[in-house]
Amino acid sequence: MNQQALPDERVTALVHDAAAAPSMHNAQPWRFGYFRGSRTFHVRADLDRVLPHSDPDHRALHLGGGAALLNLRVALAREGWHPATRLLPDPADPALLAAVQPTGPESGESGLPGLYPAIHQRHSSRFPFEETEIPQELRAALVDAARGEEAMLTFPSSWHLQQVLELLEEAEARNLTDRGSDQDLAEWTRMNAPSVNTARDGVPDYAFGPRKRGGKAPMRDFAGSRSVPGRGTAEFERTPQLAVLSTTHDRPEDWLRAGQAMERVLLLATLEGLSSSFATQALEWSDLRWPLRDPVSGAGHIQIVLRLGYGPKGPGAPRRPVPDILDIQP
Known part of the structure; x- marks a missing residue:
């Protein structure tokens, strides 16, 4: 596959997909970086958006970061890339949660591409559900x-x-x-x-x-x-x-x-x-x-x-604009 850096508009769209992830109280405690030279995405913790009383050890922050990472992997797979992923790749920088490099091609065996339509459909629903049992x-x-x-x-x-x-x-x-x-x-x-x-x-x-x-x-x-x-x-x-x-x-x-x-x-x-x-x-x-x-x-x-x-779909919750959470580097 093409090994050149992804166009900025594609990077922006991919991060838009990643940021649709859920997080505790919808705090969205993440930031993203894209490095054109290495064609690598970074998923980072935004430590200005932690919940000091409900999440003192940052466990929920990592859960939210992991959810955003999965969305990024799904979005890349849907584009035909294999998202090669490393968790906590730099021991000296614990706020760097993951590094993802799109390599290719995506085989489809992971099942990730098929999940893409749900990224922007998924919302938390705080309404009553039916008593119908899940099969x-x-x-x-x-x-x-x-x-x-x-x-x-x-x-x-x-x-x-x-x-x-x-x-x-x-x-x-x-x-x-x-x-x-x-x-x-x-x-x-x-x-x-x-x-x-x-x-x-x-x-x-x-x-x-x-x-x-x-x-x-x-x-x-x-x-x-x-x-x-x-x-x-x-x-x-x-x-x-x-x-x-x-x-x-x-x-x-x-x-x-x-x-x-x-x-x-x-x-x-x-x-x-x-x-x-x-x-x-x-x-x-x-x-x-x-x-x-x-x-x-x-x-x-x-x-x-x-x-x-089974029940009503919840309304969409607000999301931070991509320019506020994405840094594109040479």
């Missing part, structure tokens, strides 16, 4: 998607599901009265935002979804104690369908792998007609994160909890 074949495909990125995905059921739900409920109750959590919400929620064009980041009030008045779905109330005019209430699922993603180890490189696995699962779920949201509350409390594990299998370190199901 076992689709669950198995989602498990395989996570395994392809060196992560494990499980669907807790019975007593384990109840345990996870109770831990999430406990964490949400703590967050509602925790000053630090409230400060993070105040920083990264946008009130009186009538459209996606009125903010560049954070969670706008039109994406909060209704306040839960019943059901067991583990919903974060982004409004906290604030009133949102016109916001209604709703009954949520009685039997939420949760997916727990874990890794064998718990290092920054594992967080990046988990972020890639998370996004790969979400893109496939979107293509298959599923809606999704996140249930990360218990992961923000060190004493609640460990008990999320299945005590029978004892599988790995929990990195994310996803809520999946």
Whole structure:
């Protein structure tokens, strides 16, 4: 394939795709670099956009960076390139999360190109889902998607599901009265935002979804104690369908792998007609994160909890303009 530097407009389009990734509170804690001489993309952590109380060790930051990295890989694969990727390539620069060099050609065996249509369709949906069960074949495909990125995905059921739900409920109750959590919400929620064009980041009030008045779905109330005019209430699922993603180890490189696995699962779920949201509350409390594990299998370190199901697609959340997050170098 052509080994010349990619045109600037193609680099901009690829980063636009990468930045459609999810991140905690939609903080979008990433920056991108493109080096024309080596034809290499850098994915960097933007340490000015961390959540000091909810993410003190930057684990969620790495998850978001991993999700953006997966989107970049998918976008390159769709262009016919093989995205050769190195995680944390420079020990002296821990903010450099990954380096990606498009080589070629992409064989298609990775399955990445087919995920591309979902990149801009995927949005978090904080609305009630149906009680319709996700078919076992689709669950198995989602498990395989996570395994392809060196992560494990499980669907807790019975007593384990109840345990996870109770831990999430406990964490949400703590967050509602925790000053630090409230400060993070105040920083990264946008009130009186009538459209996606009125903010560049954070969670706008039109994406909060209704306040839960019943059901067991583990919903974060982004409004906290604030009133949102016109916001209604709703009954949520009685039997939420949760997916727990874990890794064998718990290092920054594992967080990046988990972020890639998370996004790969979400893109496939979107293509298959599923809606999704996140249930990360218990992961923000060190004493609640460990008990999320299945005590029978004892599988790995929990990195994310996803809520999946059939229901309304969520509205798009704002994104930072590409010129604000991309540096193109000689």
